[in-house]
Amino acid sequence: MKVHETVMDWVTAELRSGRLSIGDHLPGERALAETLQVSRGSLREALRVLEALGTIRTSTGSGPRSGTIVTAAPEQALALALDMQLATRHVEHEHIYEVRLLLEAWAAEHAEVEAADLAAAEQLLERMDEVELPVEEFLQLDAAFHASLSRAAGNPLISTLMDALRSAIADHTLARAQALPDWSSTAVRLRAEHHGIFECVRDGDRAGAAQLLREHIEGYYRETAAAAADDARA
Structure with a gap:
């Protein structure tokens, strides 16, 4: 040993x-x-x-x-392992997308308003609302926002997994953003969707929050996939 x-x-x-x-x-x-x-x-x-x-x-x-x-911070070990898996291409960015759908929709469906740190999530939204925010910083805040909302489910393992995924989510979304022809338009849409998700969680509308999260994650993936395909054809 x-x-x-x-x-x-x-x-x-x-x-x-x-x-x-x-x-x-x-x-x-x-x-x-x-x-x-x-x-x-x-x-x-x-x-x-x-x-x-x-x-x-x-x-x-x-x-x-x-x-x-x-200290027992398991998300640190999970993040290191995930980074290695991504670096070796054993895990692809599409797999992150699929895991996000599972984790975030489940967390929204089981969210408790009392367990949500709404002040922290709202502060992240305010920072993302800055129009001149660089795309890299926007997407780091985006990943932190999603991880923050997942904690409302009160499941420490879900929270740990989402915290471990934060850097991977930011890197994943940034890699896909680079194919977009007009990031500013996409950012406007993402901001509006974030606020809609936040309002559902705040109002205790679990089903609404889960549906908006699915549409939000799937929409970004479809948009960036289409942009990448256009680039490849060009």
């Missing part, structure tokens, strides 16, 4: 037993190395792997936020 797996197994066991909780500090490096019977050099390498995976956060200095802290 690799050292980072040994450390992960130990952290997992401690969390399950209740001896550790999210936000707790891990033992010091020397004590943990002795507990796990590994070298301190191997332990440092293992902790770097776990930090990249979002399991822990390490900080130098003094005070309550220093040291090695259990």
